[in-house]
Amino acid sequence: MLKTLERMLRWSAGLMAAMALFGIMWLTLVDVTGRRFFNHSVPGGLEITEILMVIVIFGALPMVSWRNEHVVFDSLDGFIPDWLRSIQIRLVNLVCAGVFGFLAYLMTTRAVRFEEYGDTTVYLQLAIAPVAWMMALFLLLTALVHLLFVFVVVPVPTPHHPPAVVGERTPS
Template sequence: MLTVLDRALRWSTGLMAAMALFSIMLLTLVDVTGRKFFSHSVPGGLEVTEILMVIVIFGALPLVSWRGEHVVFDSLDAFIPSGLRRIQQRVVHLFCAIAFAWMARLMLLRADRFLDYGDITVHLQLPLAPVAWMMALFLFVTALVHLVFVFFRPPEPAFHGAAQPGDAA
């Protein structure tokens, strides 16, 4: 089951974040080239970059949580018995699930307000509600990831802790 979830997250949120990051890179290249050689930038380039950054940041959240690649304070782990540490980790994942679900709910409320007020971007006149809905979706998926870890042991993180002497540079 966890392998299926890993694959689903990589091919959904991970791919979306990667494509958005590549799009930012391409947009920046075209924008800088246009300004340098043609004295014109891409109209609305900043707005598109901001929306793409939302996709990169919020799209990566579920995958970062899934892989355990977020910042971890583990200075006291050596002093906590392993049984208690497992309970502590489950409580932390439950707290994270609740916090991300709460933030998703707040973002849904904000998206509804954007829709009611007709909020749009300044230059391109793009509606803001779909962006907020997408943020809420990614926050909700992140909450589900942490909820899964309340009941199942998370996969080992790709990198955990500081580099050890003798590690390849």
């Protein structure tokens, strides 16, 4: 089941983030080449880049959380006993789930407002609401990943916390 979830995340959020990054790369190449050799940039290139960056950043969030590759503060890990570390991991994931869930809620309210007002980008007149809905979806997916870690799965130690190092140092 976990392999299926990982595969679904990789082929949805991961693939979208990778394609958006690939699109940014090509857009930048075409834009710079056009400015340099033809004295014309890509119309609306900045707006397209901004939207693609949102997809890269928010699309990567569920994968980063699933792989437990986020930034960690581990200065006190050598002093925390193993039984407390398990509680700490679940508590941190619960807080993360709450924060990401709240951010998803805020983004949905923002998306509704964008739809009501008909907000668009300045140059290309692209609707902003679908981008906000996508951000809310990725935030909700990230919250669900952390919630899964609270109730179903305890995350596997990351390279930051290899099993051989955890609990090795003891307070003297």
